[in-house]
Amino acid sequence: MIPEIPLWIKNPDFDRVDWLNKLIQCMWPYLDKAICKTVENIAKPIIAEQIPTYKIDSVDFEELTLGSLPPTFQGMKVYVTDEKELIMEPSIKWAGNPNVTIAVKKFGLKATVQVVDLQVFVAPRITLKPLVPSFPCFANIYVSLMEKPHVDFGLKLLGADLMSIPGLYRFVQELIKDQVANMYLWPKTLEVPILDPTKAMKRPVGILNAKVLKATKLKKKDLLGASDPYVKLKLTGDNLPSKKTSVKHKNLNPEWNEEFNLVVKDPETQVLEFHVYDWEQVGKHDKMGMNAIPLKELSPEEPKTFTLELLKTMDPNDVQNDKSRGQIVLELTYKPFKEEDLEKGFEKTQSLKLAPEGTPDGGGLLVVIVHEAQDVEGKYHTNPLVRLMFRGEEKKTKHMRKNRDPRWEEEFQFMVEEPPTNDKIHVEVVSTSSRNLLHPKESLGYADISLADVVANKRINEKYHLIDSKNGRIQVELQWRTSA
Incomplete structure (x- = not known):
């Protein structure tokens, strides 16, 4: 038997x-x-x-x-x-x-x-x-x-x-x-x-340098004056927040000359979308127009200037697009990471020195991958998310409900002008609840991770014990990608 x-x-x-x-x-x-x-x-x-x-x-x-x-x-x-x-x-x-x-x-x-x-x-x-x-x-x-x-x-x-x-x-x-x-x-x-x-991992392969130069012949949106335009930029297939220009008050022909860097993951399929809004002190901001530029129209390292009509929608059959809404002028440059590094294969990319051409000496990309946490438990509720604080910039993972062993597998990037050898990144597991009015938010533990090791080794992937937590641990992967 x-x-x-x-x-x-x-x-x-x-x-x-x-x-x-x-x-x-x-x-x-x-x-x-x-x-x-x-x-x-x-x-x-x-x-x-x-x-x-x-x-x-x-x-x-x-x-x-x-x-x-x-x-x-x-x-x-x-x-x-x-x-x-x-x-x-x-x-x-x-x-x-x-x-x-x-x-x-x-x-x-x-x-x-x-x-x-x-x-x-x-x-x-x-x-x-x-x-x-x-x-x-x-x-x-x-x-x-x-x-x-x-x-x-x-x-x-x-x-x-x-x-x-x-x-x-x-x-x-x-x-x-x-x-x-x-x-x-x-x-x-x-x-x-x-x-x-x-x-599949959608790892960064380059940087898009986008310069918002100016707009012309915008339409009035305010009843008592002109408009207060600003521009939002975003790459499709990216969950990062949109980049925003400053607001040019009472101006139908604004000049921004503002520059932004966006992380590119697939230049063959990604599209740069931009929307022009009329800023309002109170209430919702009015849409003034939009358009988009496929990155495949760009040649690496070659700046290209676009003068595009602002559209109501991206539907080519929409008759509303026939109405003039003004024009916008942008200059785009796609800076791919070094080709010889990308060809080394996926297994080695986790420790590669990857950064866009033209990055200042010592600058690079700090990549933070939040994998999972274990044995996290709150006193009032356990609905964890992870807050990352680095040099005053905050990023958050998605919210997990009633989970003591959450798995996020989320990736975040920080553009850095010099190596963060003396810096730490603050990683905190936080639980939130809209039902508990007395305790809507509580910390489930935190870790302050020194970045000296990742600068020296290019990649670390470790589990950290959470301070102020009985048994909680969090697995975080850090990568430092430079151009030299």
Whole structure:
């Protein structure tokens, strides 16, 4: 009886996965068809390529089904490391009733080979890495076997059981074990790419220098005067706040000559959007017009001046856009990070010296990635978010409700003119509640992290104990990217 006891009972390292077995059981009729169709599509070209070698007329699948019995997960180990990866080690048993019948024709004669009574016991290691904030949330799948698999099946030819031939059964079984083990036995792995990790992580690849020069022939919005225009700039696909110019009071032909730097993550798809507003001391600011510039229209390191009409909407068929709303003039320069650094691959980018061309000596980009926190608990409520304070600038993660072990996986950037060797970044976990009027906000702990190490090492990824918290910890990754 002992070998039949599930692993999650015998071994405390394994978790039970009954829910997964129920899911597979419900999905099996559909998985069966999908897997068989994929196998057939893969096998047919290979068979067609080999047929001339053996002078065979044809090889066809007469039957191809995995049967009605799905594989069973006996248990699963799950490992989470400090790096961006998830490791799973399931124990899989499949005692199936497949029917795979292949017809081989040669010289007008036909022979059928049938595979039946398949049994497979396998213990793979499946690693999902790197974990990324884009669906399906991992960039690659790595599969390897922790031990040689057990494979058993019946093989029938013209009604006779081929596996009953003396010595053939053991030969075939050992051949399959050895062949599979040679390909995928740990540490050898099968790598299945899912996403381009660089794009999935949306890591900075350059800086957009945007100069808002002037606007002309703007329309009056105020009843008793002209307008008080200002401009908001934002890159699509970025959650950072918009950049804003100053307000030019009572001016329909304002000149700003103001300069902004925006972090670029994908110059092929991102678009610079700009909106002109009429500032109001009280109430909502009126929209005066908008337009957008795709970054793919820019050549690296070449300043380009745009004079664009202000539109009501970005819909090209909107008749309201025919009305003149004035013009705006901008000068844009895209400064990519050094190409030789970007080509070193994703695994090395976590410690690369990346910064835009033209960055002042010693300047760069401080990247802060808030991964997760553990064992945080408030006295009145536990709805955590993380506040980052650096040189008077504050950034916040999203709000998590009723969670003692929140995972954010959010990235923030700070442009710095000189290395922050003597600086610290204040990281605080805060809980907020709109229901508790007496205590709407409370601190769940904080850490002041010295940046000297990240300046010296270019990257650190550690867990920090939270001050003023009983057991709370937070995992923060810091990167310092420079141009030299």
